[in-house]
Amino acid sequence: MITLILDxxxxxxxxTQQPFYIIPQNGEQILAFDNGELLxxxxxxxxxxxxxxxTHRWSSEDSAWIAExxxxxxxxxxxxxxxxxxxxxxxDGSGYTxxxxxxxxxxxxxxxxxxxxxxxxxSDRELDELNIIPGVQP
Numbered sequence: 001m002i003t004l005i006l007d008x009x010x011x012x013x014x015x016t017q018q019p020f021y022i023i024p025q026n027g028e029q030i031l032a033f034d035n036g037e038l039l040x041x042x043x044x045x046x047x048x049x050x051x052x053x054x055t056h057r058w059s060s061e062d063s064a065w066i067a068e069x070x071x072x073x074x075x076x077x078x079x080x081x082x083x084x085x086x087x088x089x090x091x092d093g094s095g096y097t098x099x100x101x102x103x104x105x106x107x108x109x110x111x112x113x114x115x116x117x118x119x120x121x122x123s124d125r126e127l128d129e130l131n132i133i134p135g136v137q138p
Contacts, residue, residue, distance in 0.1 A: 001030055002038050009041045023085065031073040039076065044083040047074060051110045052088045054123045055103060071114070078115055086116040089123045096133050104136065 005024065012020045021043035024030075028045055031038065050066060052058065058066065074084050090107045094100045104120050111118035122131055132138060 001027075002034055006037055006041050028070060028073040028077070031076055039080045039082075042077070042082060044085060045074060045077045046085040046087065047116075048087045048089075050086055050088065050116070051107050052090050052103070054089050054125075055092050057106075074114075074116070084114070084116040085119065086111045086114075087119045087121050089121045089125050091120050091131060091133070092123050096136065104133065108136070 005022065009020070009022045012022075022041060023044045023046050024042060025046045026048060028047060047070065050070060053062070057063075077084055088107045088111070090103045092100050092103075096104065107120060108118045120131060120133060120137055121127060122129075130138065
């Protein structure tokens with residue numbers, strides 16, 4: 001998979017004078033097998049469901065697994081001065097009030113604490129529209 005990503009990056013970048021960004025989605029455990037070439041070739045990393053399982057916080061067991069297996073490779077990306085784009089599906093669509101607001105704010109706080117760029121997505125997981133929350137995003 002690393003070779004495939006590197007080949008795609010080199011090919012695409014050879015065909016344009018413009019910047020061509022490579023941002024893999026999830027699967028960050030692949031970085032355990034990287035000799036540094038992948039980290040040098042990518043532009044950042046995108047990761048879903050790091051803090052919430054839809055509108056529910058992960059269980060302590062799941063959170064511990066994420067802390068052990070997902071955060072360390074993502075931290076390697078950050079160490080190479082490349083952004084982490086985080087998406088959690090925490091907005092139930094009820095508006096930026098009450099429990100929905102608390103969940104959105106908690107997710108954003110947790111992501112920003114880790115220096116990830118958060119995107120609050122709708123809990124239906126469709127990603128078929130830009131989720132605008134006035135004063136929050138975009």
